Every structure is written in C-alpha cells, then in structure tokens.
Amino acid sequence: MNSGQNKSERGVILISYPKIVFLWPTWLVTLLCGIYMAFWGQGADGAIEVTSGTVACCWTFLIVLAINMQVLAFDFPRATSLTLLFVIVALILGGALVVVNFPNVFPSVTAFLKKFHPVANSTFYFFLAGMLAIMYAAVFINARFDYWEVRPNELLHHHGILSDLERFSSPNLRIDKEINDIFEYLLLQSGRLILHPSNERRAIVLDNVFFISSKEKSITKMLGALQVQVREADSQS
Secondary structure (H helix, E strand, C coil): CHHHHHHHHCCEEECCCCHHHHHHHHHHHHHHHHHHHHHHCECCCCCECCCHHHHHHHHHHHHHHHHHHHHHHCCCCCHHHHHHHHHHHHHHHHHHHHHHHCCCCCHHHHHHHCCCCCCCCHHHHHHHHHHHHHHHHHHHHHHCCEEEEECCCEEEEEECCCCEEEEEECCCCEEEEECCCHHHHHHHCCEEEEEECCCCCCCEEEEEECCHHHHHHHHHHHHHHHHHHHHHHHHHC
16 A cells, blocks of 8 residues: 555656766767777887777767767757758768778868878777766766656755755646757757746746656656546545
C-alpha cells in the first residue's frame, strides 16, 4: 500500500543545464585523439610523428570543435537553417575533395593548403578532455542542488546546499514547449519548457531540458489524470 502511494506521488524531474553540455562531441573526439596520439602518434621520447594519421586526427578535432562552437553561438530554429548548413558543409567538403584528388584544378589553393599540417600531442588532447570532464562533473553536481519537480498536486523547486524548497500549485499548470535549436535537440533532445503556475504572475523558464518531449508527455499525462480525477470527484459530490 505504501509502495503504491510512493509510486503515485513520484514527480517528473526537470533540470535546466548550461550550454556547455552540448560540447560532448568535442570532448569525445578529444579523448579519442588523445588515445590515438598516445599509442600510435608519438615516438618513445614523446616526439610527435607527423603522418597522415596524426594530421587527420587534428583536422577532425578542429572541424568538430568548429561545428560544435556554431551550436553554442547560433540558433538553428527551423529545418531550412539545417538544410542551408548541410549545403554549405557539402560544398566545403566537395571543394576539399576536388583539391585533394585533382591538385591541378586549383594549384594555388592546393599549394596553400599543403603548408598546413596541424598536429598536437596526447598531452594537449588529454588536458582538454580532462578540463571538460571536470566542468561536466561540476555541472551535474550543481544540478543535484538546483532542480524542479512536478508532482500531481504541486510544483517544487529544490535549490541550495541545504535543500531549500519553494512550493507552487500544480493543478491548472500550463506548459509550453519550445525547440529553438534543431542541433541542440539532435544532440541531447533538449529544448525549453515554460511553466505557468495558476497562482503565479511570472512564468518559469527552464532552458536546455534533456529529453524534453518525453518530459512534456509525462507531465501532461500526470496532470491530465489529475484533472479527470477531480472532475469525477466533483460529479460524484
């Protein structure tokens, strides 16, 4: 009996994360490049061996970092923006393939690109990956002390080291879901939730909520069931 009550009272947890969480592709590539350089890209004395593999590894890191920074810097709210970006990337990659496979087509461009051989040792990659890992750990630890919980009868805001608590009424709670950036949604299925408690004038805005669609469905289902129970109770009385 008690277990059933605890299960019914369990709420939906909502956490607003900073945008740095979207750098996880850069962190992953950095870690993989560090492993590659540690085992196959350096000599016994730690000197970097400038090979096609080490150069390709660094180019991959730089390209992923550049694309990732675009996600942080700009919003791509519609499919047209995504299509435009894919067209630009396709043109750049196509031009790069032409320059590599047909060097006589653009000899000046080919000669200019051959001057660049970006490389970095494993220490650089591991240091950057470790720094990002520490930031992620701090972000997720902070999230344990600042989050929202939607329950059938109330909206709770847990915050502070001593678990300070704010309570709002959740019946008649109105929810707006916004997906402002298609890339942020693809990376972590995140978006913005706007909560409108019935007894509050100000809206509660939560940015970068992970798995926003499933969260919104769970809240709607829970509050919808509550409204049905209230209406049935009213009709019986």
